[in-house]
Amino acid sequence: MTTTQPTENALRRRRRGTLLTLCTTLGALLLAAVFLMPLGYGIATSLKDKDGVSDPDTGVLPVSALTFDYEGETHDVYAVPMPDGSTRDLALIEPGRESSVFIDPDDPEAGPIEWDGRWRTLDRVTGLDPQWGNFTEAWNTISFLRLTGWTLMYALVTMAFTVASSAWVAYGFARFRFPGRGLLFGLLMATILLPPAVTLVPKYAVFLQMGWVGTYLPLIVPQLFANAFNVFLLRQYFLTIPRELEEAARIDGAGPIRTFLRVIVPQSIPALTAVSLFHFFYAWNDFFEPLLYLAGNRDIVPIGVGLSYFSGVYNSEPHLILAASLLALALPVAIFLAAQRVFVQGIVVTGVDK
Template sequence: MTTKSKDLSYYQRAKRQREILVSGAVTLLGIILLSIYLMPLGYGVITSLKTKAQVSDPDAPILPSENVVFTYEGERYDVLNVPTDDGIQEWALVKKGRGSSTFLDINNPEAGPIEWEGNWRSLEPVRELDVQWSNYPDAWNTIRFPRLLWNTLVYAFVTMIGTLIASSMVAYGFARFRFPFKNILFVVLISTIILPPAVTLVPTYAFFVNVLHWGGTWLPLIVPQMFGNAYNVFLLRQYFMTIPKEMEEAARIDGAGPIRTFISVILPQAAPALTAVALFHFFFAWNDFFGPLIYLAGNRDANPITVGLTEFNGLYNSDTQLILAAAIISMVLPLTIFFIAQRVFIQGIVITGVDK
């Protein structure tokens, strides 16, 4: 092997090692950031499995656990970790004292009381895992979850289908057709994204409630979504523009009109973008709180899960474990849908706006 070949081989190995180090560093950083991001969720899940006493105890461990007690002659005694000459022993505290206390060996109670010199307050209690799975059925039955989930699902799916149809049709028009003031109208449409909702809140509320008398119904929340959304139109338009026009020309030669081309050619090709838009709106509708709060006031049976959780929080604010259990239950369906459709969802986000 020549000197030049050795140098080249050394350079390739060094380059490979650098790539491995960089890849490992990026992966480690991603794991750290993901762990930090998931910490609140993990804390909520753990707390939802505790008892009310465990949640309120500042000295309680992170995991749901209960102090071990030992029953002797009809009396219950706390079990503590007691340091002795033979190591740490698990003894039951029978009699508390200042300078010395009386214990029982839980493994050999027949040996009788044991005097231990020291402050019993400095001893750590023996704990065992005590998971309260009953918090979830308790929260389910207390908060009327079936009704709240049904209301939320109807709202999310109906508006998702409506905004998907409307947004895709508008986006197709902006992506493929020529008409007067096309660019100006598109700029006006996109500019509505930066319009603060507080600006239009009062007039829209007055129009829906005082003029149309839709207060206490789902109509003010569902009907506007049937006319599309500027953000969804932008995403779909960018994706439609990446679809080759030759496919539409071939469909036109076969006798397909604009509507048939849109349904049979464009929509099947845009499945990733449509999935992304559908999931975006589904999560928005699932988490929508302010709209249902103001428009459904007075109609408690129509409340979605966001408003229901707020009412539950107000009524049971001292039962943190039940509040978190209810919150975890409300997260199960959206998380499941996201993980099932995440590949198509991410593909639609990545490809949208990228020129092929």
């Protein structure tokens, strides 16, 4: 049995394909690096101390001047030029005008080292010194557990309401025929174009008259009446589900509600997961409406509003503000990474080629 060697043209095409793949990968990595630069800068700044943030010479990384404890006292470390032309990192223990005494932090047993020269002309030695205590201080100052609890309540409750109501409405538009269905669906989609500022004052006036201002009711109850964007996404997905599955369920004696719960919902896990994620992240980051409706009750505000209060008090300490922001970001990122697996599994277990 003979094997044929690849032709020159095939080798060239393979090289071009490999080069194109490498260039595409490199471009994607560069784009991701540019996109993540602000996040990296925020993480680095959150690990600095107050002096490091205000000093432009410290650079991006969290560095600070090194010190050395000797005989119960803390001494600064300097880069000291030696007679042989080398430079050593030594701790200043006895400063003088024309000569000073240093100690080697790496070998303090060697004893003091006398150096002739003006120590004020020497450069301080710096090194990486992340201030992990910034996160502890921000956690305790911002009452993070309380804010997270209220935010989770708001996000999860409204997510459940909006997904359930939107799925019911989307199922009706996708599977049932009734007079004016197209007109009603068009009117529902038209509400997406309505700016929120138009309905802001009337909504606030109504909720104020009902005595709901200062509670979560103005934020939760409207989610019981579906959302046009979610309805559109779910309806489009429901239309891809074969009708044969519903017909089989109907033959088995299932009504519309049971068919929806036993057939449509299991087949729609990817779409329902996507809609749930969209709303959860929206509610987690929601700022204006909680600020408006909960202004009189700061004890129950979500984390977005709590961070704004924290920023107002600690506006001169950006490292603490960024530390608190990263703490608020951790949970949504973890939920997103966990939900990715659910999303992929939902596509696999549907069992239907769409």
